[in-house]
Amino acid sequence: MNAVITVDPRDGTRRATDLTETGDVLLGEIVARASRAARWLTDVGRHGRAGVLEAIADSLESRRAHLVATAESETGLGRPRLDQELTRAALQFRMFADVVRDGGYVEAAIDHAADTPLGRGPDLRRMLVPLGPVAVFGASNFPFxxxxxxxxxxxxxAAGCPVVVKAHPSHPLTSHASWRAIESAVRDAGGPDGVVAIVYGEQAGRSLVRHPGIRAAALTGSIGAARALQAAIDERPDPIPLYAELSSVNPIVVLPAAAAERSDQIAEGLFASFTGSGGQLCTKPGLAFVPSDPAGDRLVSALRERVASSGGATLLNERIRDAFESGTAALARAGASVSARPRIDPGTGFTVAPALMEVALPRLTAEIADECFGPLIVVVRYREVTELGAALVTVPPSLTGSIHSGPGDDVAAVRGLVDVLAARCGRLVFDGYPTGVRVSWAQHHGGPWPSTNAVHTSVGATSIRRFLRPLAWQDAPDWILPEELRDDHTAIPRRVDGRLEPAVESPHR
Amino acid sequence: MNAVITVDPRDGTRRATDLTETGDVLLGEIVARASRAARWLTDVGRHGRAGVLEAIADSLESRRAHLVATAESETGLGRPRLDQELTRAALQFRMFADVVRDGGYVEAAIDHAADTPLGRGPDLRRMLVPLGPVAVFGASNFPFxxxxxxxxxxxxxAAGCPVVVKAHPSHPLTSHASWRAIESAVRDAGGPDGVVAIVYGEQAGRSLVRHPGIRAAALTGSIGAARALQAAIDERPDPIPLYAELSSVNPIVVLPAAAAERSDQIAEGLFASFTGSGGQLCTKPGLAFVPSDPAGDRLVSALRERVASSGGATLLNERIRDAFESGTAALARAGASVSARPRIDPGTGFTVAPALMEVALPRLTAEIADECFGPLIVVVRYREVTELGAALVTVPPSLTGSIHSGPGDDVAAVRGLVDVLAARCGRLVFDGYPTGVRVSWAQHHGGPWPSTNAVHTSVGATSIRRFLRPLAWQDAPDWILPEELRDDHTAIPRRVDGRLEPAVESPHR
Structure with missing residues (x-):
């Protein structure tokens, strides 16, 4: 059994942990326990699950100091960022408690028996039910x-699916400590083994998605990782959904009036957005279209100053550091020029210098428009707003597309560019920056390939839909129906005979 | 250019039509027109699209005589059935007009800017938007x-996606006539070319799903057809969703008290359900579990009489006829015995004799539990209700699972069997038969692999979700938002700051 290694990206030290890579026999037992645990998640009901989710949030926060310190030593992300990320993780569990209590997510629908143009229609009732055990593959850049x-x-x-997480090799101890926090909350709530489990090692990840007991997989990672998992899934007799959030360039368009009105403010915002967390965010803006005019010059000059005087960024691991350095070099070879880059002593860890690169719009190529993970932005200088539509089509579809405009910008042009971006992204950001993803009901974190492979979000309330499937009951006796589908259950929104009926609030609520 | 052939299954005559297989150049033009037509479908808005859907329903019905006669000559399905199917097709367009007007399907959500534990959260608004042109692959067994x-x-x-249909080779003239009916309604509504288009030939089908302009595909067909389409899709740089409804055995469990109470009635129902439309329905019950007791004997005997005195069934095409005959022979080799089968003169067409086969539960194997498309049912005789749970697990997951019980059946046993079926199907039918799929809001037509490959339905109001993707607007000015997401638009149900708000009915409605 191979010991799992942890590496401190701040100084490059590697050491063996007490954890070992999960072999196939143990993995089989883990999935079997997960399959059995599904029953408990259903039996506790929506309100029971909501309580468990809140208990997990509490448990994570009660271990904040240990979790954040562990994550810092494995990721090099600073404490303020990790502290905030843990708050976000807890918030997500609490939001899903609200989602589950609300109950709208089950999409309950009742069609009473009725005469139809095709004869007597039976009584039909439909709601979403859990898919079964889910394999989760976390990302290197968000240890929580x-x-x-x-x-x-x-x-x-929240959906009612047990989870088996494959720990990310970049933060095994953080993964283990997070799992312990979750597992202890589940146990305190009376849950059996297997509600949430963890496995280690690449081979275990592949075995996991091939296991017949696993009914869906979710990944936040690279296109390469997604292809490897999909290849493993394709070996199954029964395909399962893989929800993958992958790669994103997140173009930002700064229109001339915006640059004229607030060049310094936009430079500040862009700098913070592309260098925050070492530029290691899937929503990092990788391309900014800036006008070739005096206002645009001021903006780029302000950005240049900020980059030139910035410090180094410690990246998450050696692979990401190497990919960043080779990506930066490839951009230069492809014709982007280094506009600003401080000299940084990398030390023994995975520290790099942020980079501002520039290219004139006519020289923008697919190579330059490709994602480079890390603290780098390519500023594309354009002469005419009319050039932007075609240029944006060379940018790969992304999670987000942003547009900054000012009072003097042509409304029709803005609308046209928004249409282009809308066809090629999942979230349109106006006069802002794509980083800092709000966790809420209306969030969408997803987009056309290669940003994701799915028509679902991976952040926000509606991401629960990924782990549910519809089930219909025809002419079922009342006692066999889940309570959400009984006539007298009015505590959740339901569509009854085609008409949406909101939840009736109970008086003691 | 190869002429498209039509075959009359009643007498096996083949003749060339005026239609030709679609080459790649024409196909490219068709998809380009579809891509352009997407704009019109969006611009007419939800109410405009609802009108178009109703006009299509009217147009189909106004051509009923021609459509039904054409379909009869290509499918051998009788006029009453085809007449009813056309009514159903029209009903589907009308139901989607209701769905689109209701507007709940866009899942509109608004989170106003607010202070959150992570700082100020931006204004976020989300709704579902059309995916773009969709390739549709119809089934042989439902020409409408x-x-x-x-x-x-x-x-x-309804979702706002243009459609390119690949005509089924079993009914090209019906396909063409149906397309003409739709196309004329779209044109009368002012729609451009390309809103709905049609292509012919297997090669055109593969080219279609490989075309970059196609954004999703839907298939009702065989596992082999789905694999071929998926292989073509896998050649794309950008994967697209394939929604495939494939294969289903639809087990029916008759519990002892049900058999004792109504053996003749169940025999009648089973006979109608497995022989209707020549047994060529994806919801045809292929396996019925019947007790090995005097009531079960009466049931089987009544079923045997009905089958023995039944006439032949004309199957849709030569391939289906051959597969039925070889499937029946394979079942016999696998150990099922022919319990009743009339002698039928097949004539020159694709006519077969219905078959009732029988096997004792301990001899039920995966081969016997496999789908055999056509007028055949395998009765599985069981001694103890406790044997059924394990036996049902050998049956492939299906679109439906049915259970007949009576007042004397053990409630806990019923509940246990329903749990087993629920894990392995998409629709649970109580004291009824799976055929005759109601088109309504609460319908679900889908199930675990191999019955479908998706977590979505292909029948009923919610099937629209397959062709939509979420899009979010962050801090967008009011004038750029779709009307569904503006603060003052209350005509559709929306989730505002996490709370579901039903539509406010306008006074003139």
């Missing part, structure tokens, strides 16, 4: 909010 | 309701 204690785990549990 | 004028076309159009 997109990892063991992340949104995939929270939404799958 | 699951073909050119079927639910996939209706739900994709």
């Amino acid at each position: 909010a997109f990892s063991v204690a992340g949104g995939d785990t929270a939404s799958a549990l | 309701a699951f073909s050119v004028a079927g639910g996939d076309t209706a739900s994709a159009l």
Whole structure:
């Protein structure tokens, strides 16, 4: 059994942990326990699950100091950021408690028996039910909010699905400590083993998605990782959904009047957005379109000053550091020029210098428009707003597309560019920056390939839909129906005979 | 250019039609027109699209005589059945008009800017938007309701997606006539070319799903057809969703008290359900579990009499006829015995004799539990209700699972069997038969692999979700928002700051 290694990206030290890579026999037992645990998650009901989700949030927060310190030593992300991320992770569990109590997510519908143009129609009742055990593959860049204690785990549990997380090799101890926090809350709530489990090692990840007991998988990672998991899934006789959030360039368009009105403010915002967390966010803006005019010059000059005087960024691991350095070099070879980059002593860890690169719009190519994970932005200088539509089509579809405009910008042009971006992203940001993803009901974190492979979000209330499937009951006796589908249950919104009926609030609520 | 052939299954005559297989150049033009037509479907708005859907329903019904006669000559399905199917197809378009007017399907959500534990959260608004042009592959067995004028076309159009249908080779003239009916309604409504288009030939089908302009595909067909389409999709750089409804055995469990109470009635129901439409329905019950007791004997004996005195069934095409005959022979080799089968003169067409087969539960194998498309049912005789749970697990997951019980049956046993079926099907039918799928809001037509490959339905109001993706607007000015997401738009149900607000009915409605 191979010991799991942890690496401190701040100084590059590697050491063996007490954890070992999960072999196939143990993995089989873990999935079997997960399959059995599904019953408990259903039996406790929506309100019971909501309580468990809140207990998990409490448990995570009660271990904040240990979790944050562990994550800092494994990710190099600073304490303020990790502290905030843990708050976000707890918030996600609490939000899903609200979602589950609200009950609208089950999409309950009742069609009473009725005469139809095709004869007598039977009584039909439909709601969404859990898919079964879900495999979760967390991301390197969010050791809490997109990892063991992340949104995939929270939404799958909320749906009623047991979760088996494959720990990210970049933060095994954080993963283990997060799992312990979750597992202890589940146990205190009376839950059996297997409600949330954890496995270690790449081979275990592949075995996991091939296991017949696993009914869905969720990944936040690279296109390469998604292809490897999909290849493993394709070996199954029964395909299962893989929800993958992958790669995103997140173009930002600064229109001339915006640059004229607030060049310094936009430079400040762009700098914070592309360098925060070492630029290691899936929503990091990788391309900014800035006008080739005096206002645009001022904006780029202000950005240049900020970058030139910035410090180094410690990246998450050696692979990401190497990819960043080779990506930066590739951009230069492809014709983007380095506009600002401080000299940084990398030390023994995975520290790099942020980079501002520039290219004239006519020289924008697919290579330059490709994602480079880390603290780098390419500013694309354009002469005419009319050039932007075609240029945006060379940018790969992304999670987000942003547009900054001012009072003097042509409204029709703005509308046209928004249409182009809307066809190629999942979230349109106006006069703002794509980083800092609000966790809420109306959030959508997803987009056309290659940003994701799905028509569902991985952040926010509706991400629960990924782990549910519809089930219909035809002419069922009342006692066999789930309570959500009985005639007298009015505590959740339901569609009855085609008409949406909001929940009737109970008096003691 | 190869001429498209039509075959009359009643006498096996083949003749060339005026239609030709669609080459890649024409196909490229068709998809380009579809991509352009997406704009019109969005611009007419929800109410405009609802009107178009109703006009299509009217147009189909106004051509009823021609459509039904054409379909009869290509499918051998009788006029009463085809007449009813056309009514169903029209009903589907009308139901989606209601769905689109209701507007709940866009899942509109608004989170106003607010202070959160993570700082100031931006204004976020989310709704579902159309995916873009959809490729539809219809089924052989429903020349209207699951073909050119079927639910996939209706739900994709309702969503705002142009449709390119690949005509089924079993009914090209019906496909063409259906397309003409739809196309003329779209044109009368002022729609451009390309809102609904049709292509012919297997090669055109593969080219279609590989075309970059196609954003999703829907298939009702065989596992082999789904694998071929998925292989073509896998050649794309950007994967697209394939929603496939495939194969289903639809087990029916008759518990002892049900058999004792109503053996003749159940025999009558089973006979009608497995022989209707020549047994060529995806919801045909292929396996019935009947007790090995005197009541079960009466039931089987009544079923045997009905089958022995029944006439032949004309199957849809030569391939289906051959598969039925070889499937029946394979079942016999696998250990099921022929319990009743009339002698039928097949004539020159694709006519077969219905078959009732029997096997004792301990001899039920995966081979016997496999789907055999056509007028055949395998009765599985069981001694103890406690044997049924394990036996049902050998049956492939299905679209439906049915259970007949009587007042004397053990409630706990019923509940246990319903749990087993619920894990392995998409619709639970109580004291009824799975055929005759009601088109309504609460319907679910889907199930675990191999019955479908998706967590969505292909029949009923919610099937529209397959052709939509979420899009979010962050801090968008009012004038850029779709009307559904403006603060003052209260005509559709929306989730505002987490709370579901039903539509406010306008006074003139």
